[in-house]
Amino acid sequence: MEQQETLGPVENAVGYVLKQAAVALRNAMDLALRPLHLTVPQYACLELLGQRPGLSNAELARGVFVTRQSMNVVLRGLDERGLVTRAAVAPHGRELPTELTTAGREHLDAASAAVLAVQTTMCAGLTPARQQALLETLAVCIRNLNDGS
Template sequence: MPAFLNLTQLYARPGFLLRRAHQISAAVFENECRSVGLTPAQFGVLSVLRASPGLDQSSLARALGFDKVTVLRVLRGLETRGLIARAPAPASRRNLAISLSAEGLALLKQAQEPADRAYDRLMAPLTKTQRTQLVELLQVLTTGLENEARAAFVPPEQESGSAD
C-alpha cells in the first residue's frame, strides 16, 4: 500500500508553496494597483509593449510566458479601455502590431508607484540577501524547467535576435 503524504509534507512541497506565493503576490499587486485598475497580467502586457512597441500577439504572449488564449483575453480588456491599439504589421499585413496608446502609457506611468509598493510589500518578510537568493533560485528553477512549461517564454530581445 502506498504511503500517503501527511499535511506537513504536502505544505512543504515546492509546488504548493509556489502556488500559494503566486496567490499572495497577485492579491498584494491587485490591492496596491486597485486605484489604477490593473491586474498583474495587464501590467505585464503594458510593460512589455512600452519596451517593445509593435509586437505581434504571438511574440507578446512569448514575452510573458502566456498562452494565446490568455494574451488575447488581456488584450481585449486593454483595447476596450483604450489602452492599446492594434494595426496591421508593416512586415506582414496578416499580423497585427500592438502598441500602447497615449492613455495606456499614461496609465502605466501612474501604475509604477503602486506596482513598486506591491513589490516592496511582497518582499518585506525577506532580508536583502534572501530577496536576492529567492530571485536567483526562481530563475534557476524556471530556466532549468523551461521545456516543461505549457507556454514558451522568449523575451523580445531574444526573439528578434537583437542585443537590446
C-alpha cells in the first residue's frame, strides 16, 4: 500500500491544486500591477535586477522561467520606457549586463509593495511555520521534477 493507483478526483490531486494556486496568484498579481502598467514578467525582471544588478538577458530569462527570446522582448520594452539600461558592448562573451535606472528603481519600489500586499493576502492565516513548511515542501517537489528531466 505504498502508492495509490489512481489520481482520484482532480480536486484532490496535488498537480491540479498547484496549478489552481499558480493561476490565482498570477491573476492577483496582474491586477495589482496593472495600475503601474507592468506585467508579471516585467515585474519579475525588475525585481531580479534590483536584487542582482548586472544580470544578462539569459540569466534573467532563467530567473523568470521564460525563454531568452521572451525575456529579450520584455527587456526591450523596459529599455524603451527608460526603466533599465543595457550595456552597449559586451564586457565578456556576448553578455550584455542590464541595470535599473532611477526611474526603474522607483517603479520597482511601488511594484514590490503591491506584490508584497498580494503575498500577504495570500498567506493570511498561515503561521510562519506553515509558510516555511510550504516553501520546503515545494522545494522538494521542484527538485524531484527537475532531477527526472
